[in-house]
Amino acid sequence: MTNDITILIGGAAGQGIQTIGSLLARVCHNAGLFIFSTDDFESRVRGGHSFHLLRISDQPINTPSLKPDILVAIDEKTFVLHKDQVHPEGIILKNGNDNLPVDSSVFTIPLNQLAKEAGGAIVANTVAAGAVLSVIGAKEEDFESVLAKQFKGKGQKVLDQNVEAGKKGFEFGKQIDFPKLFSFTQAEHNNLVVSGAKAAALGALAADCRFFPFYPMSPGTGIVTNISRYTDQLPIVVEQAEDEIAAINMAVGASFAGTRSLVATSGGGFCLMTEGLGLAAMSEVPVVIINAQRPGPATGLATRTAQADLLFTINASQDEFPRFVFAPGGIIETFNTVKKAVYLSEKYQVPSIVLMDQFLVDSSKTESDEFKIGNEFDTLLENDTKSYQGEQFFRYQHTNTGISPRILPCGSEALVRSTGNEHTQEGLSFEESDNRTTMVEKRFKKLTLMKEEINLPSIFSERSSIFLTGWGSTKNSIKEACLTLREQGIDAGWIIFEDIWPMNTEKLTERLQNKKLFMVEGNATCQLGNLIRQMTGIDYASSVLKYDGRPIYPEYIIEKVKNIIGN
C-alpha cells in the first residue's frame, strides 16, 4: 500500500516556512522517500501570507496536491485560510500558547516558547520541523544528522540549540496519533532533489553555455542564481546587465564571437528582449532565451504562475522568422529540453525559446532518472578555417538547407560580417529587392529540417473518448488527473505538447484527427487550442482554463472535466 501525504506550511514572508520545508525534505530524501515541493508566495520580503507545499510519498510523484494531511499554521492567518482544505483524516499544528483545543484534530504548539527553552526564538522552525517529523514517523537521529550537516559551519552553540529544538519538537509530536506513518529506514539511492530552476541551469551548462548576461526578474532569476554557483568550477561568466535589452544584445555579441549564451527572464523582460530576438534571427546568431512565465500584462502578479505567453513567444519581434519554442513539462524534462534548445539553436543558427513558469521554476522534486550529458556540447562552428583563403567569406551563403557556414570573427583570414540589416551573402547591408526575397526564403528554408527536430505530442490511450490536452508545466497535473478520472470510469487520455514550434502540421493533423480535445491551459483564451486550430484546422471540444496566478492542480482538472461531461 502506497503512503502519500501532503504537508502545507504557511505563515508570513520572513518566518522561514521554506526552511521548515527543506528540513523535512532532507530527512525524507535521505530515507529514500520521494518528495515534490512548491512555493506560493507574495511579492514581498516580510509579512503577508505564503505557503510551502510538500508532498511525500514512498513512490515517485510528479505533482503537488492541495489537500494537506498536515497543516502547519505558523500564524493565525494560515489557520483561517487553510483549515477547511485539510484532509478529513488530517491534523493541524497551530502555533500558539492558548492550548485551547479547537477540535480533536487541531494541536496547538507553542513554537516560540519551546524555541526559547532550547536557546532562542530563532530555532522555532527547527521545533516545527521536529514536530512534523515525529508525527510522520521519522527517527530523531536522522533529523539530528541533517541538522549537523545544515549547521556545520555555524558553530557548536548554534548546532546544540537546533538539536535541542528538534528534540522539543519530537517530544511534542509524540502525543499525536497520525495514521499515515512512513517507514524511515535509511536507503541507498542515487536520487536527486532538483528544482526546475536548477534543472534549467544544469541543462544550459551541460550544453556548454558559458555566458549568462541577466537582469533580475522573478521568477527567471532563480535559474541564473543556480548557474552562478558554478562560476568557480566551470569556464562561465554570469554578468548582471543594465537591463534586459543589454542582456539579449550581450548574448548575441558573445554568441557571434563563439561563446554559447543564454538569457533567463520573465514575460516583461522578454518583452524588452524582442528586438534583440529579431537581431539574432536576422544575423543568424544562435541565442537561447528562457521565459519563466508569470501572470501579466505589465507587472501582473510578480511571484505567481501562468501559461499565457505562448502565442506571444511564437510571434515575438517584428516580421517573421523561424525559431524554436519548447515548453518542458517537468524537472528532468527541463534539463533535457534546455540542452536540446541550446544545441538546435547552434545547429540551425536560429533563436530557441524555452517556456517555463513560476510553478515549474520554483518546484522541486525527487528525480531518479539520471541527468545525462549527451553530445549537445559539440561545437558546430567550422573549425577548418584553412579552406577560407583571402578575405572573402560568405557568412550567409545560400545552401540547400538554408544553414550557412559559420566561423569565428578574427579567427582566420576571412572577414566575418553579421548584421541586423538585410544583407548580401557576404553580410553587407543590401536593399535590392531580389536579394531581399531570396534571403527571406533562405532563412525559412531551415524550417523543413527544423520541423523534423520537433517531437510530436505524447499521447496516452489512443482510443479514449476525450483527451486532456496541454503543454508545459501542467503535464504532470494533467496526467495525474487523467489517471484518477479513468479510475472513476471516465474514458480519458492525454495529449501533452513539450516541443511546440515549429509545428509539423501534416504529422500533427494526422495524430490529432478525430480526437476530442479538452484543452487544459493556464490562460484565459486557450492559446494552444487556438494554435492547433489555426495550424491543423482541428477544433478543440472544450477547455479547462485557469488564470488566477496559481498552479493547475489535478483536483481542479478532475472537477472541471466532470462538470463539463455532466458526471
Place this chain on the structure above:
Amino acid sequence: MENTQFDIDNENQWCPGCGNFSILQAMKKAFLKLGIAPKDLLIVSGIGQAGKTPNFIACNMLHGLHGRALPLATGAKIANNDLDIIVSTGDGDCYGEGGNHFLAAIRRNIDITLLVHDNQVYGLTKGQASPTSSFGMQTKMQAKGTTSYPFNPIATALVSGAGFVARGFSGNGDQLSELIVEAHNYKGFSMIDILQPCVSFNKINTNAWYKERVYDLHETDHDASDFEKALKLARLGDESIPTGIIYKTPGIPYHERVDILKKTPLFAHDFSRKKMREILDKA
C-alpha cells in the same frame, strides 16, 4: 601615405561632404599605424549614419540595433577578450537610445574603443534634434526649437568614472587618427566624442562654426591626469571647444577583474565532460 588595405568594394551611402568620410579616413590611418590588419579588427556598430561605417571598411563586422552597439561589443569582448573591438556609433545611437548602455560600459570598464560621431542632429532619420543638439535648435520636427538642454557626454563620462575621455573633430584628421591610436592603446574603456558637421541637416554647427571654436589641448599646458581640470574643460560653453585627450588615468579592465578571463579567453576553454559529470552527480 596611400592606404588601400582597408578599402572595400561596396557603395558608400553617406551624403557628399559628410564629416563621416574624414572620420573613416582617420580610422584607416590609425589602424595602419597600429599595425592591425582587417582580419584582426572587429567593428561593432548600431544604427544611424555612423552605424553604417563597418560596411564601408574591410573588417569583421557586427552591425546591430539602434542604441545597442555597446552591449553587443561587451558580449563579444567577454566571449573573446583577445578581440580588437572598435565601436562605431553616433550621438543619437549612443547617448539617446543607448544612454543606459553608455553608463554601464563605462562602469564595467570593458576594454573597447568607442567612437561617437557627434553631429548634434539625427541624420539618417532626416534632421530631428539629438541629445547633443544645442538648446533651442530648430528642426522640421522641433519647429519652435528644442526644449531640452543638451546632453554633455564628456562630463557624463568623467563623473561616471571613464578612464580615457577624448574629443576629436572630423575637420582635424591628423589629430583624430592620433587620438584613435591612443584610445586603442589604452587598457580599458576609451571614448572619443567626435564633433562633425552634418551637411544635410545641421545648419548651426557647420564646419566653419566648429573651426572658429575648436582648439587642440596639445597646444596648451593641459594635464590630462588632472580630473578637476578635465571636468572644467568638459563644462565650457560653446564658444571655446577643447579637442584632444581630456582625461586619462589607468584602470583595471573588466577581463582582468574576472578570474576566468585572466588567462584564457572564455570561448577557448575546453568543455570538460568529467567536471560536468561531477557537478551533475552532486546536484
